Amino acid sequence: MAAVETRELRKVYYSNKKEPGALGALKMLVKPDKVATEAVKGVDLSIEQGEFVGFLGPNGAGKTTTLKMLSGILYPSGGEATVLGFTPWQRKPEMLRQISLVMGNKMQLWWDLPAWDGFLVLKELYEVSDSTFKKRVDHLVDALQLSDKMHVQVRKLSLGERMKCELVAALLYTPRVVFLDEPTLGLDVVSQKRIRDFLRELNREDECTMILTSHYMQDVQELCQRVVVIDHGQIVFRGTLDQLSSRFSDIRRVRLTLAQPVAETDLMRYGRVIGDVGEVAVIEVPRSETAQATAAMLQAFPVSDVAIEEVEMEEIMRDLFTRAPGSE
Ligand SMILES: Nc1ncnc2c1ncn2[C@@H]1O[C@H](COP(=O)(O)OP(=O)(O)OP(=O)(O)O)[C@@H](O)[C@H]1O
Ligand SMILES: [Mg+2]
Incomplete structure (x- = not known):
């Protein structure tokens, strides 16, 4: 029961x-x-x-x-x-x-x-x-x-x-x-x-x-x-x-640690750049393109470390509840 x-x-x-x-x-x-x-x-x-x-x-x-x-x-x-x-x-x-x-x-x-x-x-x-x-x-x-x-x-x-x-x-x-x-x-x-x-x-x-x-x-x-x-x-x-x-967030964040400075405009070609670019750059990419985009960025930039992150739960909840009523 x-x-x-x-x-x-x-x-x-x-x-x-x-x-x-x-x-x-x-x-x-x-x-x-x-x-x-x-x-x-x-x-x-x-x-x-x-x-x-x-x-x-x-x-x-x-x-x-x-x-x-x-x-x-x-x-x-x-x-x-x-x-x-x-x-x-x-x-x-x-x-x-x-x-x-x-x-x-x-x-x-x-x-x-x-x-x-x-x-x-x-x-x-x-x-x-x-x-x-x-x-x-x-x-x-x-x-x-x-x-x-x-x-x-x-x-x-x-x-x-x-x-x-x-x-x-x-x-x-x-x-x-x-x-x-x-x-x-x-x-x-x-x-x-x-x-x-x-x-x-x-x-x-x-x-x-x-x-x-x-x-x-x-x-x-x-x-x-x-x-x-x-x-x-x-x-x-x-x-x-x-x-x-995974149902409500169709994006992921790729966090790159850069060995040398990279221009923000170069990063922008791969996705949306979040925050300031310094030693670390965070780029948002569509979930389905995460693997491709990450591989391409590893090729293009002097990356010393990489991490792929889910979007924070808080943000998902915020997105979920700020959608227009009735829209899925
Ligand atoms: N005693 C009441 N008389 C009239 N309307 C009420 C009463 N209590 C709650 N409501 C309304 O019922 C709805 C649900 O309220 P409820 O308190 O269950 O929400 P909640 O999910 O607990 O919200 P919160 O996260 O703010 O605590 C709201 O629109 C609220 O204004
Ligand atoms: Mg309550």
């Missing part, structure tokens, strides 16, 4: 549209104009137990909405979903005990309590045994280097420290499925890395199923075996990151 499965999952939000001015406000009271936003338009997902899947897409694509439906905090407008065999929005306690949602921009810990006290409350809420709690929290606090922050009010912690405490809170009861909605949002590079290492370990050791959204491609590159890309509420791609880059 798949850990997470959805079929034709849909969500339409209705909100009141306010026309400008006082008259608009009045009209909104008397006869509100409803506007519908189709946030998720028929999403089919199938994620196996133990998979680490990246759920990617531009702002407003429907990622958070989907994760909220899967974790049972939002009712769908249509379609079906099962998480560990349960229908998430029925919110059965057996299911809630086995899943967790981490949101980078929303806290579940109590602002005025020290994190430690918050953990104790969650322990009771989720009926975690003393021994499991101790083992789990000790490990988490140690891995995320939080031991000296445990008794400080959450409101006084830095953003990164708070986020790490949130992760501990979300994981102290050994969930089997974790939804991670931008868990590294706003964190410094060191904290991002710690959290990544930690999530990777959890996925490997506990075989915990992870679904991650992140705008940091490094998170996705390092963690996710597979990605699903959503745009305007619809899935536009499923596969590995390599497949994503």
Whole structure:
């Protein structure tokens, strides 16, 4: 059985549209104009137990909405979903005990309590045994280097420290499925890395199923075996990151280290020259012509080293989402 499965999952939000001015406000009271936003338009997902899947897409694509439906905090407008065999929005306690949602921009810990006290409350809420709690929290606090922050009010912690405490809170009861909605949002590079290492370990050791959204491609590159890309509420791609880059990027970059200076105009005959030409020159060539163009440049120029690079994932994502709607 798949850990997470959805079929034709849909969500339409209705909100009141306010026309400008006082008259608009009045009209909104008397006869509100409803506007519908189709946030998720028929999403089919199938994620196996133990998979680490990246759920990617531009702002407003429907990622958070989907994760909220899967974790049972939002009712769908249509379609079906099962998480560990349960229908998430029925919110059965057996299911809630086995899943967790981490949101980078929303806290579940109590602002005025020290994190430690918050953990104790969650322990009771989720009926975690003393021994499991101790083992789990000790490990988490140690891995995320939080031991000296445990008794400080959450409101006084830095953003990164708070986020790490949130992760501990979300994981102290050994969930089997974790939804991670931008868990590294706003964190410094060191904290991002710690959290990544930690999530990777959890996925490997506990075989915990992870679904991650992140705008940091490094998170996705390092963690996710597979990605699903959503745009305007619809899935536009499923596969590995390599497949994503070869499907959406038809260019490659040839990086030449030059033993002697070469004029940019000479290089331009082989492709688009990226950046300044110095000891190193980078030329973009069509994927299908990479071998020929590289061979020709090796012949033509005093090259001491050559490397062929894929275009960075970030650029592919940017290209992918700045295409005109509807164009493939
Ligand atoms: N409560 C709401 N009421 C009305 N519209 C909403 C509501 N929540 C989200 N939306 C709209 O639904 C669409 C999907 O939003 P969602 O938050 O799922 O996107 P996202 O993929 O998580 O984006 P981001 O990368 O910015 O977090 C957007 O157009 C958003 O404006
Ligand atoms: Mg979101």
